[in-house]
Amino acid sequence: MMTRLGPLDLRNPVILASGLQGDTPEKLKAAYDAGAGAVxxxxxxxxxxxxxxxxxxxxxxxxxxxxxxxxxxGAKEFARQLGTPTYPVIVSLAGSDPSDYTSMIGMFDGVAAFEINLSCPCVDDFIGDVPLLAADIIGAAKSATDLPIFAKISHTMYKSVDVFIRAGIDGITAINTIPAMGINIKTRKPLISNVQGGLSGPPIKNIAINTVNKLSKLYDVPIMGCGGVSSWRDAAEFVLAGAVAVQVGSAAMDDLSVLGSISEGIEAWRLSSNT
Incomplete structure (x- = not known):
């Protein structure tokens, strides 16, 4: 089931999301072999x-x-480890200055695209809080490569996407994790050392779908829906909301085979409904 994601042609619309499940080339290749259209x-x-x-x-x-x-x-070492991949790899980049991005982009060979992380909920003063800076970074990234540049946004950033489009963005990933906190009532301490973390998985699915729906009505830009996708039915909801592809993160932490099963399920659904 070929999928057109902006200028990219993928074998299916199911993509491994950025996260711990993609922190080594071996994990990325395993996810692709499990059925992802890209990682x-x-x-x-x-x-x-x-x-x-x-x-x-x-x-x-x-x-x-x-x-x-x-x-x-670090980007240089990760690029060395990755080498020249034989499958579609989208490199997620994070930084605070346009020059960081132009430098990092130049370190990678043979990748399919880059995704700019505008919305990490666990880092202070992140660039997504300053849309014009984010636009400058997108523009710098576009000037450094002919490859597609995507932006990963939070559920609160949808009104800034017009600025990103004017800067040349090729697509949007929506959404990132949502700021959250948990407390261990036995130790009376936060569950994680940073106190605030990013919530992912099923609890954020409907927030993500709502954001994708808003984006699809406001802008003419390819959207990757991300947040709580754990079945083909979840993926179908994102497609109906306006996404052309979905990213799967938390569900793949438990079982990589979910990537293939979601791809197979969404294809069967599309064939049965002519979607």
């Missing part, structure tokens, strides 16, 4: 980051809270 890396930064101390990732009854703090080996 997004964990966000990388211009310099290595240690991230927040443990605990920083906690499973809830029906979702996850995480605050990794953008911990990563």
């Amino acid at each position: 997004v890396t964990k966000s990388v930064t211009i310099q290595p980051r240690q991230g927040y101390p443990e605990p920083r990732f906690v499973k809830l009854d029906n979702g996850w809270i995480n605050a990794i703090g953008l911990g990563n080996v």
Whole structure:
């Protein structure tokens, strides 16, 4: 089931979302082999980051809270590890200055696209809070490559997308995790070291669908729906809201085979309904 995502042609519309399940080339390849149409890396930064101390990732009854703090080996080292992939890899980039992005983009060979992380909920003073700075970064990224540039936004940023479109963005990923907190009532301490983390999984699905629906009515731009997709029925809801593809994160943490089953299910649904 070929899918057109802006200028990209993918074998299906199910994409591994950026996260811990994509922090090594081996994990990315495993996700693609499990049935994803493309895979997004964990966000990388211009310099290595240690991230927040443990605990920083906690499973809830029906979702996850995480605050990794953008911990990563740095773009240069990750690019070296990745090499030239033979499958569609979208590299997630995070930074605070346009020059960071132009430098990082130049480090990667043979990737399919880049996704600019405008909305990490666990890092202070993130660029998505300043739409004009985000637009400058998008413009700088566009000038550094002919590859597609996508932007990952929060559920509160949909009104800023017109600025990103004018800067040349090729597509939008909606949404990122939502700021949240949990407390262990036995220890009386927060569940994660950073106190606030990002909530993901089924609890945010309907917020994500609502955001995709708003975006699709306001803008003519390809949308990847992300947030709580764990079945083909979830994916179908995002498609009906206006998404051309979906990203799967938390569900893939438990079982990578969900990527293939969602792809198969959404194809069967489309064939049966002529969607």
